Amino acid sequence: MKNYSAFDVIGPRMIGPSSSHTAGAARLGKVARRICGEEVKKVIFTLHGSFAKTYRGHGTDKALVAGILGMEPEDKHLRKSMEIAKKKGLDYQFVEEDLGDVHPNTVKISMIDKKGNQSEIVGSSIGGGNIKIIKINGLDVEFTGEYSTLIVRQIDVPGVIAKVTKIVSQVEINIAFMRVFRQNKGKDAFMIIETDDPIPKGIIEKIRSIGEEIIHVYIVDVL
Amino acid sequence: MSKNFISGVDLLEKCRIYRKKIWEIMLEREIENTGKSKAEIFNDMKKNLIVMKAAVKDGLYEDIKSVSGLVGGDAKRLRKRYEKERTVSGKRMNKAVASAMAVLEVNASMGQIVAAPTAGSSGIIPGALITVGEDFNFNDDDLVKALFTAAAIGYIITRNATVSGAEGGCQAETGAAAAMAASAIVELLGGSPEQALHAASMTIKNILGLVCDPIAGLVESPCVKRNAIGTANAFISADMALAGIKSIIPFDEVVEAMYKVGRSLPCELRETAQGGLAKTPTGIKIEEEIFNKKQ
Numbered sequence: 001m002k003n004y005s006a007f008d009v010i011g012p013r014m015i016g017p018s019s020s021h022t023a024g025a026a027r028l029g030k031v032a033r034r035i036c037g038e039e040v041k042k043v044i045f046t047l048h049g050s051f052a053k054t055y056r057g058h059g060t061d062k063a064l065v066a067g068i069l070g071m072e073p074e075d076k077h078l079r080k081s082m083e084i085a086k087k088k089g090l091d092y093q094f095v096e097e098d099l100g101d102v103h104p105n106t107v108k109i110s111m112i113d114k115k116g117n118q119s120e121i122v123g124s125s126i127g128g129g130n131i132k133i134i135k136i137n138g139l140d141v142e143f144t145g146e147y148s149t150l151i152v153r154q155i156d157v158p159g160v161i162a163k164v165t166k167i168v169s170q171v172e173i174n175i176a177f178m179r180v181f182r183q184n185k186g187k188d189a190f191m192i193i194e195t196d197d198p199i200p201k202g203i204i205e206k207i208r209s210i211g212e213e214i215i216h217v218y219i220v221d222v223l
Numbered sequence: 224m225s226k227n228f229i230s231g232v233d234l235l236e237k238c239r240i241y242r243k244k245i246w247e248i249m250l251e252r253e254i255e256n257t258g259k260s261k262a263e264i265f266n267d268m269k270k271n272l273i274v275m276k277a278a279v280k281d282g283l284y285e286d287i288k289s290v291s292g293l294v295g296g297d298a299k300r301l302r303k304r305y306e307k308e309r310t311v312s313g314k315r316m317n318k319a320v321a322s323a324m325a326v327l328e329v330n331a332s333m334g335q336i337v338a339a340p341t342a343g344s345s346g347i348i349p350g351a352l353i354t355v356g357e358d359f360n361f362n363d364d365d366l367v368k369a370l371f372t373a374a375a376i377g378y379i380i381t382r383n384a385t386v387s388g389a390e391g392g393c394q395a396e397t398g399a400a401a402a403m404a405a406s407a408i409v410e411l412l413g414g415s416p417e418q419a420l421h422a423a424s425m426t427i428k429n430i431l432g433l434v435c436d437p438i439a440g441l442v443e444s445p446c447v448k449r450n451a452i453g454t455a456n457a458f459i460s461a462d463m464a465l466a467g468i469k470s471i472i473p474f475d476e477v478v479e480a481m482y483k484v485g486r487s488l489p490c491e492l493r494e495t496a497q498g499g500l501a502k503t504p505t506g507i508k509i510e511e512e513i514f515n516k517k518q
Binding site: 003004005006007008009010011012013014015016017018019022023050053054056057058059062074076078079127128129 | 249250252253256257264267268270271274289290291329330331332333334335336337338339340341342343345348370371373374375377378381382386387389403439440441442443513514
């Protein structure tokens with residue numbers, strides 16, 4: 001059972017009107033921005049279930065755009081996010097679609113960065129502002145952003161996991177949870193490492209230097 | 224011994240053993256669980272209070288309109304009345320109620336609030352506490368302590384039942400918030416931990432059976448007014464407890480009953496906008512207007 005903090009009960013500080021439809025949506029946008037890595041130029045939000053039905057009234061659309069712009073769920077400018085996006089030249093679009101057997105508050109965020117690279121995440125807002133990422137670039141994953149999270153996309157070959165965890169141990173951060181996801185043997189895989197301590201940005205270069213089997217490294221700070 | 228607690232009985236025992244108030248136990252539990260300093264935790268809660276105060280002020284004095292256009296301006300309306308007229312339930316009650324509505328209107332207009340325990344019930348605790356704070360000359364530190372009392376009650380309800388309207392109906396949100404506010408007021412006004420829990424129990428007992436039926440699925444109506452009623456409920460329960468009135472059913476059992484009642488409600492009445500006020504002819508009409516208008 002989760003050990004609730006006083007701030008889970010009185011908090012979070014957020015922009016209304018709904019923790020799952022607004023604060024959670026902003027957080028999903030924030031994680032998507034991280035996974036994109038570069039500045040997002042174009043984004044398509046595919047909204048599912050309750051997100052698709054009520055996003056306008058709840059400002060879910062504004063919150064998602066705000067997240068892509070890097071705003072926090074408590075940012076007072078959140079409700080003006082679309083105007084800010086237009087000024088910054090961010091092209092956004094909303095599509096309503098059934099994404100299948102997923103949580104009612106789920107969104108697929110498809111992005112193109114300024115260099116033309118594409119990336120995509122699928123995530124759900126699971127209540128009280130909490131979120132769960134269930135897909136990155138087509139691959140099934142699972143993490144919540146409750147912990148500092150290191151995401152490594154790699155080719156599924158022997159030894160990679162050991163090399164990455166060694167680097168993590170060298171910077172003296174404690175791994176709380178770790179999972180490996182892959183679709184097929186020898187193909188694309190993800191390592192999701194959730195830690196008790198903030199992850200230093202410098203670790204990205206160290207992990208990349210392992211070799212060609214490392215495709216991408218992302219850090220998602222505690223949300 | 225650890226300051227952690229898992230029920231009302233447990234909390235009262237910790238208060239008795241350590242001769243401390245509920246807010247102190249809650250704050251020390253937080254220190255124990257996070258390893259953060261007392262000052263750091265206290266200041267973080269103070270930030271919540273500052274956001275709450277700003278939302279009350281904005282809602283009482285600014286022109287607020289929700290995203291759908293369904294709510295906004297009622298808090299201001301009520302303020303004008305209690306400032307000028309002799310009101311039936313008195314100035315303090317109206318001020319608290321208007322303040323609670325103010326926060327919910329700010330919430331519905333995508334303004335900044337503190338979920339307490341949720342966004343849909345975020346008006347009750349600030350409405351009740353800030354009004355009592357002003358009228359009884361308590362300072363911000365006193366109110367921050369009261370927020371920790373409220374957090375303790377909310378934590379027990381979250382842990383052993385639910386504060387989600389989708390799970391337990393509206394009483395899970397506004398009822399929990401009102402219970403949290405009531406116990407915080409009791410402790411703020413010098414009541415014992417036992418009295419604080421009695422106040423929380425009485426508050427929850429008053430709202431068992433209330434459904435969660437937001438019109439068009441939006442956190443606006445009837446939420447704003449239920450936050451008002453929740454605040455009044457908290458005040459009355461606090462006064463009863465401070466008068467020495469006891470809840471016949473103990474707090475933990477009330478929380479369990481609330482959870483069971485909530486879970487046994489059909490899902491149409493649990494925030495799905497498929498029943499209650501949401502499915503009245505007017506409710507349906509409003510839903511159609513809001514969602515068609517903006518297509």
